[in-house]
Each structure stands twice: as structure tokens, then as C-alpha cells.
Amino acid sequence: LLVLNPGSYSFTSGGHPFMSFEVSEGGLWYVSPNYAESTVLCVRPQAWIVGSACLYGWDLGNMEELKSSNESGSVRRYKGILSTSGDGAPGEMKIALRKNGLFEIPFLRPQADRTPVGEGDMVLWKYGIDEGDDKWIVNETALYTITVDYENMKINFEKSELELPWYRIWMVGDATPGGW
Numbered sequence: 001l002l003v004l005n006p007g008s009y010s011f012t013s014g015g016h017p018f019m020s021f022e023v024s025e026g027g028l029w030y031v032s033p034n035y036a037e038s039t040v041l042c043v044r045p046q047a048w049i050v051g052s053a054c055l056y057g058w059d060l061g062n063m064e065e066l067k068s069s070n071e072s073g074s075v076r077r078y079k080g081i082l083s084t085s086g087d088g089a090p091g092e093m094k095i096a097l098r099k100n101g102l103f104e105i106p107f108l109r110p111q112a113d114r115t116p117v118g119e120g121d122m123v124l125w126k127y128g129i130d131e132g133d134d135k136w137i138v139n140e141t142a143l144y145t146i147t148v149d150y151e152n153m154k155i156n157f158e159k160s161e162l163e164l165p166w167y168r169i170w171m172v173g174d175a176t177p178g179g180w
Helices: none
Strands: 002-004 007-013 016-023 027-034 039-043 047-050 064-068 075-082 091-096 107-110 122-125 136-138 142-149 154-159
Touching: 016 027, 016 039, 047 075
Parallel strands: none
Antiparallel strands: 002 027, 007 016, 027 039, 047 064, 047 091, 064 075, 075 142, 091 107, 091 136, 107 122, 142 154
8 A cells, every 4th residue: 555646657677667546636645566467556445433432342353344435445434332331431543544353454543542533543553564553532432433534544433413312232142143
């Protein structure tokens, strides 16, 4: 994953360029060279929310996707409930850019740990390169719309004014996987 400006790029070997590609819009890109075919795949990455504020918690196998909301894939959007923890402490979240069940993946996260949703800027964090484990915190359980703009590397959290009489419902019984 790379943050690129619009322009021409190429891979080099021994100081000689080969496998050139163009980037029409700046921002976050997934770039993958195919040496056998001398081609370069350059696409916007997928994204998922993960954390204690999210429906599936820190389970990297069951994250909720931020869907593409424009033709180029440069804007991703999620609408759902973000919550505080069960004991009233703030919930935490960040955005995973790969779905492989491991935490050794790139994330989008705030510049400073424990940044309240709706504040601060977003940065790309790469495992093994960047330090820290910064997360956004959710101080109020509510319905949120999260918009991620890869081109401008910006994130927006919009809290709905809709009041939630409840925010989680569970089913129990013989007909459910968990039984009684």
C-alpha cells in the first residue's frame, strides 16, 4: 500500500526502469507488480472496521466492510452502530486494509492514540515499519456514517441524531447456533 501523487511511476532494476504505470488521482493505492507478465495492478484497497466499538469486536475474520461509494473506489463508506464498551468505557476502532485474520496488516488510524471519532487526521500505519497502536475512541453509542476519502487521506464520522432504544439484540434457543 502506498500514498501516491498523480503521475507516472515505474519499477527499477539495476537503475533501469521497467513496468511503468500511471496514477490519475493521488491518495492511497494498492500496487502489485506481476513480473511474469510485466504488468502492474494499481487499485484502491478495500477497507473494514475493527475494534471493541464494532459489531464483531477485534475478530479480524468478521469485520464489517466499508463499501466503495464512487466509481473510482477512492471513497469508502460505512453506516452502522459504533458503541462504548459494556462497562461504559469508550469503545475503540481502526480501519483494516487487508482481511487475513492477522494483525500484521496495514491499518488506517488516527495520528494520536485515543482520538475521539470525528476529530484528528487519518494516517496509514504499516506493520513492522510504524510504531504504536493508535485507535479512535467512541464515547457515545450511536448510529454513525464513516466516510474515508483515499484521494485526500481524510476521514469523516457523522453521528446520526436518531435515538436508539437498543443497539444490540441477541437470540437464544434450540434453533440458534448458541442454543440456550
